[in-house]
Amino acid sequence: MDGVRSLIGFIADNTSGILERTIEHATIVLGVMLVATVFSVVLGIAVQNRGLAKQVSLGTAGVLLTIPSLALFAIFIPLVGIGNRPAQIALFLYAILPILRNTVAGLDAVDPAIVEAAQGMGMGQFQQLVRVRIPLAWPVIIAGVRVSTQLITGVAAIAVLVGGGGLGAYIQRGLTSLGNPFSIERVWTGTLFIILLALVLDAVLGAIGRRTTSPGIR
Amino acid sequence: MSETTSTPQVGAAGMVSDRDPTDAPVMIHLDGVEKVYTPGAAPAVEKLTLDVHKGEILVLVGPSGCGKSTTLRLINRMIEPTAGRIIFDDEDVTDIDANELRRRIGYVIQRIGLFPHQTIAENIGTVPRLLGWDAERTRKRSDELLDLVGLEPGIYRDRYPKELSGGQAQRVGVARALAADPPVMLMDEPFGAVDPITRDRLQNEFLRLQAEVQKTIVFVTHDIDEAVKMGDRIAILRERSVVAQLDTPARILSYPVDDFVDDFIGSGSTLKGLHFERVSGLAIPEYPVVRRDTPREEARRILDMSDFRWLLMLDERGRPARWLNETHLADTSRPLHEVGPVVRAVVERNATLHDALEAMITSSAGQAVIVHRDGTYVGVVQIELLTEVIGRMRREARKHYEDLEATQTTDTP
Ligand SMILES: Nc1ncnc2c1ncn2[C@@H]1O[C@H](COP(=O)(O)OP(=O)(O)OP(=O)(O)O)[C@@H](O)[C@H]1O
Ligand SMILES: [Mg+2]
Numbered sequence: 001m002d003g004v005r006s007l008i009g010f011i012a013d014n015t016s017g018i019l020e021r022t023i024e025h026a027t028i029v030l031g032v033m034l035v036a037t038v039f040s041v042v043l044g045i046a047v048q049n050r051g052l053a054k055q056v057s058l059g060t061a062g063v064l065l066t067i068p069s070l071a072l073f074a075i076f077i078p079l080v081g082i083g084n085r086p087a088q089i090a091l092f093l094y095a096i097l098p099i100l101r102n103t104v105a106g107l108d109a110v111d112p113a114i115v116e117a118a119q120g121m122g123m124g125q126f127q128q129l130v131r132v133r134i135p136l137a138w139p140v141i142i143a144g145v146r147v148s149t150q151l152i153t154g155v156a157a158i159a160v161l162v163g164g165g166g167l168g169a170y171i172q173r174g175l176t177s178l179g180n181p182f183s184i185e186r187v188w189t190g191t192l193f194i195i196l197l198a199l200v201l202d203a204v205l206g207a208i209g210r211r212t213t214s215p216g217i218r
Numbered sequence: 219m220s221e222t223t224s225t226p227q228v229g230a231a232g233m234v235s236d237r238d239p240t241d242a243p244v245m246i247h248l249d250g251v252e253k254v255y256t257p258g259a260a261p262a263v264e265k266l267t268l269d270v271h272k273g274e275i276l277v278l279v280g281p282s283g284c285g286k287s288t289t290l291r292l293i294n295r296m297i298e299p300t301a302g303r304i305i306f307d308d309e310d311v312t313d314i315d316a317n318e319l320r321r322r323i324g325y326v327i328q329r330i331g332l333f334p335h336q337t338i339a340e341n342i343g344t345v346p347r348l349l350g351w352d353a354e355r356t357r358k359r360s361d362e363l364l365d366l367v368g369l370e371p372g373i374y375r376d377r378y379p380k381e382l383s384g385g386q387a388q389r390v391g392v393a394r395a396l397a398a399d400p401p402v403m404l405m406d407e408p409f410g411a412v413d414p415i416t417r418d419r420l421q422n423e424f425l426r427l428q429a430e431v432q433k434t435i436v437f438v439t440h441d442i443d444e445a446v447k448m449g450d451r452i453a454i455l456r457e458r459s460v461v462a463q464l465d466t467p468a469r470i471l472s473y474p475v476d477d478f479v480d481d482f483i484g485s486g487s488t489l490k491g492l493h494f495e496r497v498s499g500l501a502i503p504e505y506p507v508v509r510r511d512t513p514r515e516e517a518r519r520i521l522d523m524s525d526f527r528w529l530l531m532l533d534e535r536g537r538p539a540r541w542l543n544e545t546h547l548a549d550t551s552r553p554l555h556e557v558g559p560v561v562r563a564v565v566e567r568n569a570t571l572h573d574a575l576e577a578m579i580t581s582s583a584g585q586a587v588i589v590h591r592d593g594t595y596v597g598v599v600q601i602e603l604l605t606e607v608i609g610r611m612r613r614e615a616r617k618h619y620e621d622l623e624a625t626q627t628t629d630t631p
Contacts, residue, residue, distance in 0.1 A: 117331025120296055120404075121345050121394075122320035135335045214335035216378030 003184070007192075010185040018170075022193050025166035029153050029201065032088050036095035037145050043096075044103025044141075045129065054104060061097035069094075069155050073162045082163030091156055095148040102144025106137025135214060142209035146202055153198040157190065167194050239274035239450040239466070244305075245402060245434040246270040246293060251302035253288055262288045264458040265302070272401075275428065275435040277449035279442060281482070285459030286438045290404050293436060294323045307401070321345055324395030324403035324433070328410040330387050332379040338364070338390055339375040345398040363393035366430075368423060385416040392424065396431065406438045421447055442483050446471065446490055454479050468494035472608070473615030488608055492572040495607055497565055497588055502597035508542070510534055510555045517554065518547050528583040531555065536594040538564055541583040564589045567596060571607060574599055 011018060040061075047053040064072075072093065076086035110133050118128045134141075157168035167190045174186030210218070246269070253263040262285045270276045278286045291297040293304060295316045303312045311319050332341050342360035343351075351359070361371040367389040379387055388409065395403055409417045409424075421444065428435065439445055445452045446467040453464040456478055463470055463479045471491035474480040483490075506524040508517045508531050521529050521544070529547075531554070533539040540558040549557050563577035564587045577586035578601060588596040 111329075111331070113327060113329035113331040114333060115331075116296070116327060117325070118333070118344075120294060120320055120325035120327070120331075122317040122348055123344075124317050127348070132333055132335075136333075214378070216333075216335045216337070216380060 006182075007185045007188050010182055011189055014189070018167075018189060018193060021165065021167045021169055022197055025153075025156060025168075025194065026197055026201070028084060028088060028091070028156050028159060028164065028166055029149065029197075032091040032095060032152060032156075033145065033149055036092050036148060037099055039092075040096050040099035040144075040148075041103050041141060044100050045107065045134075048104050048107045058097075058101060058104065061100050064093045065097050069158050070161065073158055077162055084159060084164040086162045087156065087159035087164040091152045091159075094155055095152050098147040098151065099141065099144040102140045102147075103137065106140030106144075107133055109140065110136045136217065139209065139213050139217065142205065142213070146205045146209070149201050149205060150198050153194060153201060157194055167197070239271050239276075240269075242271040242273050244269045245272045245307055246436070247305035248289075248293070249303040249305060251289075251292055251299045251304060253285075253292060253297055254300045261300075261458055263292060263299075264460055266459050266461070268453065268461065268464075270402075270434055270436055272434050273432045274450040275437055275448055277437045277439060277445040277452045278455055279439055279445040279449075279452055279482075280455030280459075280462075282440060284455045284457055286440070286455060287406055289455070289459045290406050290436055290438050293402075294320050294325060294404055296320075296325075321348055321398065322400050322402070324397075324400045326391050326395045326403065326405040326408040328407040330391040330411070332382075332387055332390060332394070334379050337376050337378055338369075338382070341379070341390060342394045342397050344394060345400075349398055351398075359397060360393075363396055364390075366396070366427065367393045369393075384412045385420060388412060388420055389423075392427075396433075401434060403433045403435045405435060407440070408437070409444070410439070417444075424448075443490070446493070454482055466494075468611065469615045469618060472611040473619060475619065489572070489575070491608065491611060492575055492604065493570050495571045495611065496567075497569050497571065497574050497599065498567040500571075500599060500603060500607065502588060502599060503603075505530060505598040507532055507595065508554075510539065512554070514547060514550075514554055517542065521547065528585070530561070530583075530587065530595070530598060531558065532595050538587045538589065538595050541581075543583075559583070561587055563587070564593070566591060571604055575601075575604060578604075 043057055047057050069090065072090040073086055076089045080086050080089065114132060114136070115128060118132045123131065156166055157171055159166050160168035160172045170186045170190030170193075172190075174183045174188075174190065177183045177186075248266055248268040251263060251266045251268075252261050254261045266289060278289060280286055288297055292299050295304070295311075298316075299312070303310055305311070306319070306322075333344070336344075339357065339360045342363055343356040346356040346359060361375065364371040364374055369386060369389055374382075374386070374390075379390070382390065388411070392408065395405075409420045412420065425448065437445075437448055439448070449467055451465060452467055452470055454462045454470065456462045462482075463475045468491060470479065471483060471487045471494070474483055474487070480487075506520050506526055506529050508520060508529055510531060510533055512520075512531075517529060521542075527543055529542040530538055531540045531542055538561040540555065540560055542554070542558040546558040547554070559582040561581070563580045565573050565577050567588055567590065574586045574588075578584060578599070581587070585598050585600045587598055590596055
């Protein structure tokens, strides 16, 4: 119980710093998610009807996810230097697969009869996509965005190792100062706030998903 | 159906029609239209030339895989023809913008394809929105259409498709196709996905609707009974969408041109043909009748003098009341108007011969009593008369085809 008390004490003494790091972390995650979502949804739409392109892009996104995170972060340092940049690129690559896969799956699941009706009433390809197919695939796409967000909120802790910011800083300081006062508390603080951030982001996305999904398909 | 089967059902009303659908101008003209899905393979639709006239329901019917859906989808170019022209109201639409064409054609499919994420009103407003109608006009129109297909707008307008029964969803599908008031409707097994009772109701409702809106309709089904019921004309298709016979249901039923058509329309086609003739078209012969107050001796005399086994007794207002035969006349225990079976099945003059046949079968005297609208007596029809009519229908249909052949042989030297 002492541990918990000293953790609470540490958090209480460092609120402004923790808040700042949390915002930094959230900013990285949200920025990456925004780009990754647009990219993956557009890619998903583009490849969904094309067998080979679909296999290749899903396969590639899958492989990206298997690259050890530390390595993936470091790979981009020679290209873009240190700081948030290499971290963002790596996180972006991680975020692709869940969104891409769900976009494709969501579009695949749209009843062909509905698309036939849309086409038969004189909707062009773009109108079919925007008015019918995406709205119907939307809940599945949002689910993919939520998975990606969870995933990279955790992985973003590594950003600090390539010179970036975020809550990873507490974990790193804690781990490199093991044995010193507050080292464990730092690790716990970083971990705890990453989890909290992930939960908050998920709840927000969940709410957005519900509000943007038609009651007719809820 | 009520006991006094008389006024035909809405559906049946459409069946008995002396109007020749081909008198109307041509609305859709397919000119040698062909579809080859896989180059080198047999075409799904082989050089089809076909006219659909304004205001008619042309039914395409045939065995599974014969190319009905492909033919239908060639008309709104959901499938692009590999050869031939499609003429729509004198305009060649083979090469115009397909989306623009489709907005002029209502399209209803078996699996309906309502947009589940949109309300019923939004679904119905699809084509109006595409055509750029304002919100107010679209809303008005969708309420109007809900009314037309028998769904209370106040209840259904804001519902989602998942909140509808199959039959209601199908009605909305029809309303959606009618939204921008297209002159032409294409319907691919529109009532295929509902139970038989609902289907029958939807068919009747649709025929009533069509009597009001007078669209040019191409209707695909694989069910010959539906074809006979819905069609002003029927095209019976064989493999590769080749027309085996194209004619009114009555003529197809009385004169199938070949074994393929004969097999396809199946047994009972003669009975079905009786839907197309009205009692009023018959020369109804004299029949012995007595009044309620006719003395027994007088009644017996009338029966003896006639060639019939039954007398018909009318009530004081001239409506058929009871059947009387020898035995009943001999039964002196009760007054004459209390013996003999009560006349149950009567048919009005505008009923079909099918209704008359039904009445004959249910009648104790084996014959159908024909009445005026007000229930007063007209005459009695017997089975022999129907046999005659069937023979005449056959002869007329055969003659029609012989005449047709004759003109064709003189046309083409
Ligand atoms: N997209 C397609 N590609 C290749 N062949 C097709 C395609 N669609 C239909 N066909 C073939 O064309 C023929 C006609 O098919 P179509 O769907 O028009 O038949 P149908 O008369 O509507 O049958 P059903 O009563 O079963 O609906 C069939 O042999 C079918 O296999
Ligand atoms: Mg079909």
